[in-house]
Amino acid sequence: MSDYDAIVVGAGIAGLGVAAQLQQAGRKTLLLEAYSRPGGRMQSYELPGGYRVDTGLHLIEMGDKGYCHELGTRVGVEFEWAAFSQTLDLYQDGEWRDMQSFIRLTDEEKARFIEVMKNVASMEEPDFKVWDSRSFAEWLDEAGMSGSLREVWENMSMIMTTIPDAREQSAGECLYIAREALRKGRAVLIAAYPKGGMGGIIGPLADAFQKMGGRLELGKTVDQVVFEGRKAVGVKVAREGESPIAREWRVTSTELVTAPLVVLALPIWHLERILDFDRHNSPLPSWWLKRIEDIRGERTGLLGYIIATRRPLYERTVFMSALRSPRTGLPFQAFAPTAFDPGVAPPGRYLLVTDNVAEPEEVENKFNRSRLLEAHWEDVKEMYRFEDGEVEFAIPYYTAGCDGLARKPGLTGDFKPDVKAPGVEGLYFAGDTYLGRGLAVEGAARSAILCAERILG
Ligand SMILES: Cc1cc2nc3c(=O)[nH]c(=O)nc-3n(C[C@H](O)[C@H](O)[C@H](O)COP(=O)(O)OP(=O)(O)OC[C@H]3O[C@@H](n4cnc5c(N)ncnc54)[C@H](O)[C@@H]3O)c2cc1C
Structure with missing residues (x-):
């Protein structure tokens, strides 16, 4: 007799989503999260003075028309969306410009553009599959995109993938994201900000899971998955910190929790911490282990600032972007959370979140990172014309591995690891590094839906 029907490891959006769906289907589910908070x-973090800031720049693609919203609906939660960003402002020659003034098309170019958009809107899964192994630059060439139109597309595909160079982006993924937005939102890229920020998604999802009777344990690090032959039977949870002697001797004491179903909702680059990758001892086939080892370094990075000011630096509900920012030379993205939801800052205070998209290695090296952050700060001051004295606070942040498996040619669509472990009974995966299309959170939510569907049939 097992302790639970299912154990889900990791309470990000994917883990919360799978756990809630399993619990709703009557499976007694335990959700284990290493950190002290879910998400x-x-x-979102509450800061003194009434600020609510998210972990970095976060807008959710498609809002109430996307898979994140559908995930909530499936478990009885209706997320509230503060506002949509339907368009893009671009930085050029020292000023922010809206798309209309950026792109000046002749009638002939306009007609060609509309024709291309109609083609994208009519694309289906087999079309994306063809483009999954080709770059977005190739697609732009074939579609005849040039000049300012190409630059706008390159800004959008950079935002879609967090990859600076269109030659490195998967055309399949970019076209899928554009198709969804065109069909459901009549734009190439749309995104929304949840009321109250990211906590407006995570809080209700965690509550729903627990109200249904699911058990969420925070501060519990899973040390390893336990197998009997080729069958997952539970996990060992670390009891680190319990005994100073065990720490001293570097022995990890663990507690066994059993279930016939284990879902690992953590990125593939953390799998080796809890799965044995030794070919002779792992119940997983060696081709799968090799594939994970080959692709787990495929991540994307970014760094930037969460800035609070005494005067609004930007008040339009738009996403802002530049292919090169003046000093760092890296692609730039930003938006003003308070323009979408004024409730995330106290009255008379405003938030702006900025970032530069960079290679993970560029942001992981602390010397390089601090050089980039300094240059980025000077860029931001120039772009939004403010003085240090107008700033309440500026929190620098960076991440290497923000958007799941890098969406490069050969790494999207069916090239992503499946949600079911091959050749092993009772072991599944969910999250933005596994099967599931769409921009980061959307991909993670989609994979949580796919995972639950595969388990529940
Ligand atoms: C700065 C930043 C900006 C971003 N901006 C956007 C954006 O604008 N739009 C967008 O769509 N996406 C954005 N993303 C990406 C988005 O946040 C992710 O795609 C999404 O949150 C991934 O969810 P997940 O559930 O797959 O994984 P995660 O959120 O990584 O969840 C995995 C969980 O597993 C836990 N865990 C790991 N190991 C163990 C263990 N051994 N035992 C127990 N628990 C464990 C972790 O603590 C974590 O909570 C951004 C990410 C960052 C970092």
């Missing part, structure tokens, strides 16, 4: 890479 993973996506959560």
Whole structure:
């Protein structure tokens, strides 16, 4: 007799989503999270003075028309969306410009553009599959995109993938994201900000899971998955910190919790911490282990600031972007959370979140990172014309591995690891590094839906 029907490891949006769906289907589910709060890479912190800031720049693609919203609906939660960003402002020659003034098309170019958009809107899964192994630059060439139109597309595909160079982006993924937005939102890229920020998604999802009778344990690090032959039977949870002697001797004491179903809702680059990758001892086939080892370094990075000011630096509900920021030379993205939801800052105070998209290695090296952050700060001051004295606080942040498995050619669509472990009974995966299309949170939510569907049939 097992302790639970299912154990889910990791309470990011994917883990919360799978756990809630399993619990709703009557499976007694335990959700284990290493950190002291649920949400993973996506959560909000309350700061003194009445601010609510998210972990970095976060808007959710498609809002109430996307898979994140559908995930909530499936478990009886209706997320509230503060506002949509339907368009993009671009930085050029020292000023912010809206898309209309950025792109000046002749009638002939306009007609060609509309034709291309109609083609994208009519694309289906087999079309994306063809483009999954080709770059977005190739697609732009074939579609005849040039000049300012190409630059706008390159800004959007950079935002879609967090990859600076269109030659490195998967065309399949970019076209899928554009198709969804065109069909459901009549734009190439749309995104929304949840009321109250990312906590407006994570809080209700965690509450729903627990109200249904699910058990969420925080501060519990899973040390390893336990197998009997080729069958997952539970996990060992670390009891680190319990005994100073065990720490001293570097022995990890663990507690066994059993279930016939284990879902690992953590990124593939953390799998080796809880799964034995030794070919002779692992119940997983060696081709799968090799594939994970080959692709787990495929991450994306960014760094930037969460800035609070005494005067609004930007009040339009738009996403802002530049292919090169003046000093760092890196792609730039930003938006003003208070323009979408004034409730995330106290009255008379405003938030702006900025970032530069960079290679993970560029942000992981602390010397390089501090050089980039300094240059980024000077760029931001120039772009939004403010003085240090107008700033309440500026929190620097960085991440290497923000958007799941890098969406490069050969790493999207069916190239992503499946949600079911091959050749092993009772072991599944969910999250933005596994099967599931769409921009980061959307991909994670989609994979949580796919995972629960595969388990529940
Ligand atoms: C700064 C930043 C900005 C971003 N901006 C956007 C954006 O604008 N739009 C967008 O769509 N996406 C954005 N993303 C990406 C988005 O946050 C992620 O795609 C999404 O949150 C991934 O969810 P997940 O559930 O797959 O994984 P995670 O959120 O990483 O969840 C995994 C969880 O597993 C836990 N865990 C790991 N190991 C163990 C263990 N051994 N035992 C127990 N628990 C464990 C972790 O603590 C974590 O909580 C951004 C990410 C960052 C970091």
